[in-house]
Amino acid sequence: KNEVEQSPQNLTAQEGEFITINCSYSVGISALHWLQQHPGGGIVSLFMLSSGKKKHGRLIATINIQEKHSSLHITASHPRDSAVYICAVRSIQGAQKLVFGQGTRLTINP
Amino acid sequence: DTGVSQDPRHKITKRGQNVTFRCDPISEHNRLYWYRQTLGQGPEFLTYFQNEAQLEKSRLLSDRFSAERPKGSFSTLEIQRTEQGDSAMYLCASSLGASTEQFFGPGTRLTVL
Numbered sequence: 001k002n003e004v005e006q007s008p009q010n011l012t013a014q015e016g017e018f019i020t021i022n023c024s025y026s027v028g029i030s031a032l033h034w035l036q037q038h039p040g041g042g043i044v045s046l047f048m049l050s051s052g053k054k055k056h057g058r059l060i061a062t063i064n065i066q067e068k069h070s071s072l073h074i075t076a077s078h079p080r081d082s083a084v085y086i087c088a089v090r091s092i093q094g095a096q097k098l099v100f101g102q103g104t105r106l107t108i109n110p
Numbered sequence: 111d112t113g114v115s116q117d118p119r120h121k122i123t124k125r126g127q128n129v130t131f132r133c134d135p136i137s138e139h140n141r142l143y144w145y146r147q148t149l150g151q152g153p154e155f156l157t158y159f160q161n162e163a164q165l166e167k168s169r170l171l172s173d174r175f176s177a178e179r180p181k182g183s184f185s186t187l188e189i190q191r192t193e194q195g196d197s198a199m200y201l202c203a204s205s206l207g208a209s210t211e212q213f214f215g216p217g218t219r220l221t222v223l
Contacts, residue, residue: 101152
């Protein structure tokens with residue numbers, strides 16, 4: 001079992017829909033990252049969380065440390081949100097390296 | 111553009127050849143990380159540097175792989191005697207310290223024929 005599991009692996013929705021991507025992890029962490037990867041490979045950091053909730057524009061990230069679970073929400077989704085969203089955790093034991101989930105491929109249709 | 115650059119962006123090579131990739135991090139960042147990503151998977155950690163010191167290497171980094179960061183600025187990742195299984199995207203990231211956000215480069219896509 002992977003240390004970081006994301007669901008769903010693939011998600012297709014219509015423009016305007018509310019999107020939720022989930023991430024569960026099995027190790028103690030010092031921080032959790034949500035990343036966005038567009039075709040061609042470039043990765044952009046969206047959020048870094050250690051507790052609670054963060055919001056940036058239409059994106060909201062939450063984390064529940066006790067349940068070892070995080071969610072990424074996108075409100076009023078748009079076709080330009082289509083990308084792979086990756087959850088990554090920094091283990092408290094792992095010398096600060098990131099451990100990544102397998103990613104969620106999101107497609108927003110107009 | 112995150113400020114982290116990688117060169118080349120694409121590399122096609124024949125099995126058995128050596129390849130070298132370069133990463134230029136954000137200038138004040140003291141931490142530099144190398145990751146590998148195969149198709150449909152999330153990235154996997156390979157190694158990281160704090161300044162010029164290589165502090166950790168993954169089991170994924172076989173003897174054919176070597177990484178350097180000679181002056182604590184840019185880094186190189188060399189793969190000797192490439193194999194088809196080395197085909198992947200090689201990503202570099204940098205950060206200011208251990209507990210801060212990592213900024214990723216665009217990656218180098220390696221194809222071994």
